[in-house]
Amino acid sequence: MPEIIPIGGGKGGAGKSFIAANLGALIAKKGHQVVLVDLDLGASNLHTFLGIKNTSGGLNLFMTKQVQQLAQVVVPTHHANLSFVNSVNCSMQIANLYHAQKVKLINALKGLSFDYIILDLGAGTHFNTLDFFLTSNKSILVCTPEPTAIENAFRFIKAVYLRKLKQIIHLNAFHKVIKKAVLDEGHDELGSADIIDLVLKYDPDHEMLLRESISHFHFKFILNQFRKHMGTGLGEKIEIVCNRHFYSKFHFLGYVQFDDRVFESVLRKSLFTLSYPDSSASASLEQIATQLTGHRTTAVNLTEAS
Numbered sequence: 488m489p490e491i492i493p494i495g496g497g498k499g500g501a502g503k504s505f506i507a508a509n510l511g512a513l514i515a516k517k518g519h520q521v522v523l524v525d526l527d528l529g530a531s532n533l534h535t536f537l538g539i540k541n542t543s544g545g546l547n548l549f550m551t552k553q554v555q556q557l558a559q560v561v562v563p564t565h566h567a568n569l570s571f572v573n574s575v576n577c578s579m580q581i582a583n584l585y586h587a588q589k590v591k592l593i594n595a596l597k598g599l600s601f602d603y604i605i606l607d608l609g610a611g612t613h614f615n616t617l618d619f620f621l622t623s624n625k626s627i628l629v630c631t632p633e634p635t636a637i638e639n640a641f642r643f644i645k646a647v648y649l650r651k652l653k654q655i656i657h658l659n660a661f662h663k664v665i666k667k668a669v670l671d672e673g674h675d676e677l678g679s680a681d682i683i684d685l686v687l688k689y690d691p692d693h694e695m696l697l698r699e700s701i702s703h704f705h706f707k708f709i710l711n712q713f714r715k716h717m718g719t720g721l722g723e724k725i726e727i728v729c730n731r732h733f734y735s736k737f738h739f740l741g742y743v744q745f746d747d748r749v750f751e752s753v754l755r756k757s758l759f760t761l762s763y764p765d766s767s768a769s770a771s772l773e774q775i776a777t778q779l780t781g782h783r784t785t786a787v788n789l790t791e792a793s
C-alpha cells in the first residue's frame with residue numbers, strides 16, 4: 488500500500504516545497520520508491536527545487552483528460568527511486584477544482600504504485616487544500632518558528648480539524664439537526680466547539696464516536712528555518728498545547744535549521760541535502776526521514792538481512 492504524505496501549512500514561504508523535495512530525495516535514497524506531486528496549482532515551484540527544466544506535460548494532461556491514467560504523467564528525476572509529477576502548466580487553480588475533479592485526483596493518487604507519495608500543497612486554508620491534507624493520516628505541517636507563522640499554523644490546524652469533524656459527521660448517522668447545521672453552506676461560522684456542543688445536545692450517544700474518530704487523526708509538524716538564537720523547546724511546547732486542546736494526536740518531528748546554502752543550492756538546481764549532507768539542516772531532515780520510514784523495509788534492507 489502506498490503511504491501518502493501531504494505537506495502543508497498556512498503560510499507561503501515556510502519551506503513546504505523545500506522540505507517535500509528533500510524528504511522525497513532522502514526517502515528515495517533509503518531504497519523506497521517515491522513520487523513527489525506538485526499540488527500547489529497556480530504557484531508550483533517544486534520542479535525548481537528538483538532542478539527539473541522540462542516541465543511539459545504534467546498534471547494538466549490528466550486533469551484535462553488528455554491522458555487517462557495519472558501514472559502516464561509521472562516522470563523520473565535525476566535521482567534513483569525518485570519520480571515527479573509537475574503542475575506547471577495546470578490550467579486550473581486549487582480554488583477552482585470541481586468536487587468531481589478533486590475526488591478523481593485523490594483516487595488516482597491513491598492508486599499510484601509507489602511506496603511513498605509526497606504531496607507538496609500550496610499555502611492557505613481553502614477547503615480543497617484541506618481535503619488533500621486530509622487524504623492520509625501522515626500529513627505534515629511545515630511552519631517557521633516566528634510568532635506570525637505560528638499564528639498562521641494554528642489557523643491552519645483549526646481549519647483542518649473543523650473540516651475533519653465535518654467529514655466524520657457527513658460519513659456517519661448523526662442526528663439530522665447536526666447534519667443540517669454542519670453541511671449547510673450558510674453555516675461557515677460554525678466552529679469545532681459549536682459542533683461538539685450540538686452533538687452533546689442532540690445526539691449524546693454519538694459523542695464517543697466523534698471523539699474516537701477525530702482522535703485517530705494525526706498531525707505531524709516541522710519547525711523549519713530554525714536559527715540558534717531562537718532556543719529549543721518551542722516545538723515540544725506546541726505539541727503539548729495542541730495535544731491538550733484538540734482530540735487529534737500531534738507529533739513534533741523536529742527542527743530544520745536555517746542555512747544560507749539552501750538559496751545557493753536552488754540557484755545551482757541541486758538538492759540541498761545531497762549537496763550538503765553534513766550540514767545540520769540535512770542531519771535533521773535525515774532524522775525526520777528515518778522517523779517517517781522506520782516501520783517499513785525496503786528491497787535494500789531485505790538483501791542486507793539475508
Ligand SMILES: Nc1ncnc2c1ncn2[C@@H]1O[C@H](COP(=O)(O)OP(=O)(O)O)[C@@H](O)[C@H]1O
Binds near residue numbers: 501712713
Ligand atoms: N531551512 C532553510 N534554510 C534556508 N532557506 C530556506 C529553508 N527552507 C526554505 N528556505 C527558502 O525559503 C524560501 C521558501 O521556501 P519554499 O519551500 O518555496 O516555501 P513554501 O513552499 O512553503 O512556500 C525558498 O527560497 C527556500 O529556498
Ligand SMILES: [Mg+2]
Binds near residue numbers: 527607
Ligand atoms: Mg511551495
